[in-house]
Amino acid sequence: MNTAPLRRGLSLAAIAAFAVLAGCESGPTAAELEAQRLAAEAAARRPPPIALNSGVAEAASIYLAYLREAGTIRPGGFESAEEIQAALRKGVAYDPAQLSRGLIAYGAVLALQSPEFVAGVRQYAVDPTQRQQIVAQIVADPAYAATFPGADAAAGLITDAIGKDALTVRVIGEAIEQDAYTIQERADPRRRWAVANIQDREARLESAKTLSATAMLPSAEESARLLAAATSGTGLSTAPASRKAPPYTPAVTRSLAIAALAALGAAGDEARANTEALTVETNNEFCLNMSKLMLYQCLAASRPSYEDMFCLGRHVVRDVASCTTQAVLAPIITVGDPEETGARPTVATTPAPITVSVPVQTPAPSN
Numbered sequence: 001m002n003t004a005p006l007r008r009g010l011s012l013a014a015i016a017a018f019a020v021l022a023g024c025e026s027g028p029t030a031a032e033l034e035a036q037r038l039a040a041e042a043a044a045r046r047p048p049p050i051a052l053n054s055g056v057a058e059a060a061s062i063y064l065a066y067l068r069e070a071g072t073i074r075p076g077g078f079e080s081a082e083e084i085q086a087a088l089r090k091g092v093a094y095d096p097a098q099l100s101r102g103l104i105a106y107g108a109v110l111a112l113q114s115p116e117f118v119a120g121v122r123q124y125a126v127d128p129t130q131r132q133q134i135v136a137q138i139v140a141d142p143a144y145a146a147t148f149p150g151a152d153a154a155a156g157l158i159t160d161a162i163g164k165d166a167l168t169v170r171v172i173g174e175a176i177e178q179d180a181y182t183i184q185e186r187a188d189p190r191r192r193w194a195v196a197n198i199q200d201r202e203a204r205l206e207s208a209k210t211l212s213a214t215a216m217l218p219s220a221e222e223s224a225r226l227l228a229a230a231t232s233g234t235g236l237s238t239a240p241a242s243r244k245a246p247p248y249t250p251a252v253t254r255s256l257a258i259a260a261l262a263a264l265g266a267a268g269d270e271a272r273a274n275t276e277a278l279t280v281e282t283n284n285e286f287c288l289n290m291s292k293l294m295l296y297q298c299l300a301a302s303r304p305s306y307e308d309m310f311c312l313g314r315h316v317v318r319d320v321a322s323c324t325t326q327a328v329l330a331p332i333i334t335v336g337d338p339e340e341t342g343a344r345p346t347v348a349t350t351p352a353p354i355t356v357s358v359p360v361q362t363p364a365p366s367n
């Protein structure tokens with residue numbers, strides 16, 4: 001048997017295998033190295049992904065949950081003194097600091113629904129050094145976020161959406177307050193129980209204080225929805241908003257700052273301390289705290305149920321709406337006695353320094 005061809009074939013195969021191994025040991029080719037370099041440069045030119053920590057989404061969910069709950073208080077439908085007390089318990093169950101922080105957090109999620117603002121911020125996130133400088137600038141001065149391209153579009157989304165919600169709540173509050181007068185009329189069948197004195201007045205005042213100090217818990221489902229909307233830029237059914245030029249209120253400025261950090265990829269879990277600090281805004285917290293104090297005074301002086309209805313409409317529902325409107329639009333709001341102001345606060349139509357006048361209220365007079 002002739003084995004020469006077989007040996008020759010094996011030798012050629014060995015030489016080919018050796019050549020392959022030698023090529024592997026010599027490293028990638030010049031073409032492969034160039035491809036790797038181009039890929040690295042392309043990756044370096046891409047900004048980090050949008051990042052927002054769950055704490056911001058949870059704070060926003062608390063704010064939305066309270067507004068939704070307040071919106072279920074329907075005027076004109078109170079058929080017993082207990083229904084008024086139930087609505088009062090529902091309305092007072094918010095912590096002013098949490099509600100204020102939630103408003104700003106929700107504003108940040110709304111701002112991230114603006115493609116123009118997100119793109120305007122992210123163009124400065126390509127260079128790592130520049131990105132870090134901008135992040136530091138926003139943390140030191142939140143107003144810096146208002147200078148990015150598209151900030152007016154994002155601010156328009158914030159003011160339009162939150163302002164619309166506040167108006168809805170305000171209408172409810174004014175209707176409840178008006179019903180406190182209507183229910184006193186002799187032709188109103190509810191008058192019989194509405195003019196009767198409230199039982200356990202001191203207990204219901206203490207209950208209001210306790211509910212006001214109880215921490216509000218976020219909704220896991222709502223938080224997840226808001227977080228997904230923030231990082232994707234979609235998911236919230238926001239109507240087309242008008243642009244809003246500066247100056248902005250501190251609350252809107254801080255919402256823009258959180259959104260800008262998120263767009264820079266700098267508002268994730270590692271930056272929770274920064275975002276939590278940015279949700280603290282003392283003007284709005286003061287407004288909501290003053291509303292609570294006025295509510296306690298109103299309840300302390302209230303005796304019949306129609307007076308509690310007045311306290312509910314004026315110092316729970318309507319005041320929350322007024323403080324919310326003030327937070328995003330900065331009007332001058334004066335809350336006075338209904339006999340003197342016609343139950344209508346004076347609201348400036350142009351931005352102005354925040355001024356809140358809250359004199360001691362007296363419940364609606366009995367007929």
